[in-house]
Amino acid sequence: MQAAAKSPRLSIRRFTTALVLTALLPTASAWAAELKLAYSSSATSMDPHFHNASQNIAVARNMFETLTQMDPDSRIVPDLAESWKKINDTTWEFKLRKAKFQDGSDFTAEDVAFSLARPGTIENSPSSFKIYTGSITKTEIIDPQTIRITTSTPYPLLPADLTSIFMVSKKASQGVTSDKFATPEHMIGTGPYQFVSYTPDDRVVMKRFDGFWGGKPAWDSVTIRFMPNDGARMTALLSGDVNAIENVPTPDIEKVKANPDLVYAAKKSHRLIFLFLDSGRESSPGVKADNGKNPLQDVRVRRAINMAIDRKAISERLMMGLAYPTNNLATDQMMGFDPTLETVPYNPEGAKKLLAEAGYPNGFALTLGTPNNRLLNDARVAQAIAQMLTRVNIKTDVDAVPFSAINTKGNKGEFSAVMMGWGVQTAEASSGIRMMVACPDKARGWGVVNWSNYCNPKLTEQLIALTSEMDDAKRNDMLKAAVHTVVDDMAIVPLYFQGMTWAAKKGIKIIPRMDERTSAFTFEPAP
Structure with a gap:
């Protein structure tokens, strides 16, 4: 049984000038309540079951959770499932933690059964999540905090596959098409941050969820900006428009490392x-x-x-x-x-x-x-x-x-x-x-x-x-x-x-991940 656990590019001259000017800017402590994060690519959908693409998963991870998850070194650990065990070669039993959705309702096995079935009902997905649920033939609700999952054959990959299926609220999601999902009424998860707004190809805005089962989130608010242009992303960090970024432009890495007002991290x-x-x-x-x-x-x-x-x-x-x-x-x-x-x-x-x-x-x-x-x-x-x-x-x-x-x-x-x-x-x-x-x-x-x-x-x-x-x-x-x-x-x-690389303003701690899933979890106010 698995044990419980908590879970256009800058020219050299412009960049050098910016490095000098940034010393005049406040460090991350001035923004301790707000994380302003720049992604290097845009999300294509807010529906966490529509498009199996890493940037979508990274955004969803702030608001939604999975039964199991991978830690920063890609070891499978509990998330919304406190523990799991094999009943027989084709049946697994998952014990769920007591958690609340962001609308105040209880997270239950009924939501799990719905969330596991939903990817198979979505049409026209560019890359379907069904690859992770296709082995499942039956879900059986034992009680509100216990669910059994049956697979068509012995299937050892189920706990690993479930790291990719986000749990959504059945009440908030049932009958909602992917193109209608990006509203506060439907974007209801159990994660530490609650959806506020989405502007395609620009940003996602979230706020702290005080009812999060894992304790007080690190940030009062989180804004994810979509900045595919390397120069724009780097300029935003140096000017303070954002206080953290992913994918540091490679020509700028050594300069970032040498800048005392920035912190840097990298990981294979x-x-x-x-x-x-x-x-x-x-x-x-x-x-x-x-x-x-x-x-x-x-x-x-x-x-x-x-x-x-x-x-x-x-x-x-x-x-x-x-x-x-x-x-x-x-x-x-x-x-x-x-x-x-x-x-x-x-x-x-x-x-x-x-x-x-x-x-x-x-x-x-x-x-x-x-x-x-x-x-x-x-x-x-x-x-x-x-x-x-x-x-x-x-x-x-x-x-x-x-x-x-x-x-x-x-x-x-x-x-x-x-x-x-x-x-x-x-x-x-x-x-x-x-x-x-x-x-x-x-x-x-x-x-x-x-x-x-x-x-x-x-x-x-x-x-x-x-x-x-x-x-x-x-x-x-x-x-x-x-x-x-x-x-x-x-x-x-x-x-x-x-x-994968990350950079942030001084005063922010970076927690690099092997799976590249940059989220609010990647950054914490430094002690």
Whole structure:
């Protein structure tokens, strides 16, 4: 049984001037009652069950809670569930803590049953949360503080999956569509901060919830500003418009570290940066080859692309060391990690040889999509990759667009290749595989962001088997085998795990997290 627990870029001259001027500004103690936080990307929805995207999860985490959660080092700990145990191989029992919703009503097992069922009822989700609830076949309310959850097969990942399903009030949410959710009447959670207002692409405003079960929240009010532009975000911190930010622009990191009026923190995250390559369609819109075929269908071409990318150069020259090159799908703290995959290939001559063997001695043309406001240095990294591919005769152009447009284009199948990131949310390798690589399976919630159009029956068999294996050691070996299937076939091209950075005004303590979920919890007034 799980034990209870509490749970446009600045020029160098402008930036240097700002560093001098900031010494005249008040430190964080002047704002101890108010956290003004800048995110590097915008939330796409306030409905915590609509779009499984990290920025949405980060916003929701301030107001809503989950049954289980991951601590800053991604260990699963209790949240709204005080404890849980296995009744048998397919049934889990969760004991709920006594908590209040922000409208004063009690949080009960009925709200849990509703919250677990709701993701499966939401239509047109760009990335569904059903991947985390698809295994559930029944919920049984034992009493207001006890619920049993039954899965279709033995399913060891349930406590991990439940870190991603927010508990909402049945009374406040029932029958409410996602586009109508962003009002104080419906944004009712049990979290420490209560919804006040939402301005799309601008900000979310919250206030302290005095009835929070975990004690008095650290801040009286929290405002999250959406500032994808690096320069604007940094300027806002220096001027005092905000007192904390995420994703410090890499050219400014050393200056931030040297500024006595700022504090800085960094941590290796679970976010895997990778390439989708359209291997599943005979005709693909972003490739052009002399023979009229889609070269990406040939595994030799996909391996050539993998070999042509100098990950070390990207890490050192573009990412200030905040990129950790890998061929893995999991970090060394996660199940499914295989140390043999940490040696990444870089062999441009070998890449050319593979292309010739595949029938493309003169290469082909490719358009590489990328967000330009979501991942750390995303557009610059994509441009570097394009240059590397062009050197091996894959003549590559870059289509850099905002993250919201990436989702729209990707879900419509408009990419042949696109650089994306996936923040692994369950502390083991299979969540990303199920979401991004598995054959699409609506019933299970698998493959909902499979922009490579990849489908491998062998991988499906591996996933079905490992997600039913209750023995951790056996499942870890099975996860490694599934990771090798993905990597050997280059279903996606792993690039690196991204480092996450934060900065704040002096007087604020930063609590860095491996899962990148920046929220009010990330910052506290310093003692």
